[in-house]
Amino acid sequence: MAKRAAKNLSTIRAMQQDIAKWANKVFPDRTAHKTLSKLMLEEIPEVVVALRKIKEGNKDVDLGTEIADAFILLFDVAYQNGIDVADVVTEKMRINKAREWSVDEETGLMNHRKK
Numbered sequence: 001m002a003k004r005a006a007k008n009l010s011t012i013r014a015m016q017q018d019i020a021k022w023a024n025k026v027f028p029d030r031t032a033h034k035t036l037s038k039l040m041l042e043e044i045p046e047v048v049v050a051l052r053k054i055k056e057g058n059k060d061v062d063l064g065t066e067i068a069d070a071f072i073l074l075f076d077v078a079y080q081n082g083i084d085v086a087d088v089v090t091e092k093m094r095i096n097k098a099r100e101w102s103v104d105e106e107t108g109l110m111n112h113r114k115k
């Protein structure tokens with residue numbers, strides 16, 4: 001596990017606010033579209049590569065850092081659209097827990113059953 005962060009970012013809301021403050025200072029002209037492009041075209045593929053390397057037995061992979069990069073960008077996309085990640089994830093998990101789920105036999109992907 002990573003060392004505990006120096007600042008108290010233990011809540012999702014505090015973490016999102018810290019990311020937004022940093023991004024506003026370093027990338028004041030960014031757009032949600034460009035942030036999302038960075039996430040999809042660079043950072044998610046880095047997570048995929050890290051997972052593949054781990055599966056191949058490579059122990060010199062920092063999957064946590066790659067996952068952090070992806071979360072940081074997605075939190076910032078939410079911030080740029082006025083979305084509080086803590087609120088929306090809490091509400092969506094309430095919905096998800098109430099649903100029935102299955103795994104598609106062909107694709108292996110998880111989906112909720114349509115009512």
Ligand SMILES: [Mg+2]
Binds near residue numbers: 043046065066069
């Ligand atoms: Mg990365």
